[in-house]
Amino acid sequence: MKSSSKEFDIEEEKSDQIDISSIKDSFNIVIMGDSLVGKTSILVRFCNDFFKKEKYANNSLQIYKKIFIYNKKKYLIKFWDPPSFIDNCNNSEINMFNNCDGILYVCSYDNSASLVHINTWYQFLTQYIDLSTKEMALIVNKKDLSEENKTINENQIDKKSKDLQLQFFEISAKTGENVFISMKKFINKIIDKYKKDNKINGEEEDESTESDNENDEDKDEGCLII
Ligand SMILES: Nc1nc2c(ncn2[C@@H]2O[C@H](COP(=O)(O)OP(=O)(O)OP(=O)(O)O)[C@@H](O)[C@H]2O)c(=O)[nH]1
Ligand SMILES: [Mg+2]
Numbered sequence: 001m002k003s004s005s006k007e008f009d010i011e012e013e014k015s016d017q018i019d020i021s022s023i024k025d026s027f028n029i030v031i032m033g034d035s036l037v038g039k040t041s042i043l044v045r046f047c048n049d050f051f052k053k054e055k056y057a058n059n060s061l062q063i064y065k066k067i068f069i070y071n072k073k074k075y076l077i078k079f080w081d082p083p084s085f086i087d088n089c090n091n092s093e094i095n096m097f098n099n100c101d102g103i104l105y106v107c108s109y110d111n112s113a114s115l116v117h118i119n120t121w122y123q124f125l126t127q128y129i130d131l132s133t134k135e136m137a138l139i140v141n142k143k144d145l146s147e148e149n150k151t152i153n154e155n156q157i158d159k160k161s162k163d164l165q166l167q168f169f170e171i172s173a174k175t176g177e178n179v180f181i182s183m184k185k186f187i188n189k190i191i192d193k194y195k196k197d198n199k200i201n202g203e204e205e206d207e208s209t210e211s212d213n214e215n216d217e218d219k220d221e222g223c224l225i226i
Contacts, residue, residue, distance in 0.1 A: 022074050035084050037142075042173045109151070135193060143171055
């Protein structure tokens with residue numbers, strides 16, 4: 001099985017056109033981080049290729065969905081965007097974390113505390129779940145800001161990434177820079193891990209449909225938000 005993100009496409013479909021029966025599997029990704037770092041904006045950019053200046057309300061858990069094609073098979077990716085947690089999780093929130101395949105920790109360039117707090121979010125989750133089973137990454141958002149408005153530097157990001165052993169991505173939900181390629185790489189890893197685990201379990205994976213079209217990677221990033 002090739003693991004290059006070049007094989008990883010996103011299908012443009014409207015929700016009423018989706019043939020659910022053709023979806024091979026679904027994966028869950030939770031997004032975590034301080035308020036105002038742009039978590040919801042990142043998901044809206046990725047799922048709907050849209051950005052607005054105003055903050056999104058965060059009173060309740062929001063779920064964003066997107067269909068991917070990987071080796072010509074469809075996967076449903078569900079992004080869980082919870083309201084900020086304070087001290088503890090209720091049972092349904094613990095279930096959400098237990099059932100997720102990946103966790104995205106987000107900080108933003110204009111908020112140095114949000115980078116420091118990545119440890120807090122990480123530690124917070126260790127109370128509830130075994131993080132070793134999850135695919136995880138660090139996202140540094142608001143890359144579009146001018147240098148004088150950035151309060152985080154490359155060394156700090158690099159150090160955090162090494163300390164927590166998280167791959168990091170620098171993105172801008174505002175301009176869309178790096179959003180699609182970073183998310184693709186992250187989700188690609190989740191699907192590859194799933195396929196590897198499937199093989200270990202003896203389940204067969206059909207590889208006869210591997211993409212041979214290098215241009216597939218550049219297909220339009222279609223949207224589906226349900
Ligand atoms: N300059 C810039 N602003 C951004 C970017 N992403 C988000 N913002 C702005 O940051 C603010 C907060 O964005 P949200 O997406 O609501 O932040 P959030 O992390 O979901 O916040 P909570 O839901 O409160 O936890 C909004 O005013 C966005 O327009 C970005 O890439 N660049
Ligand atoms: Mg939000």
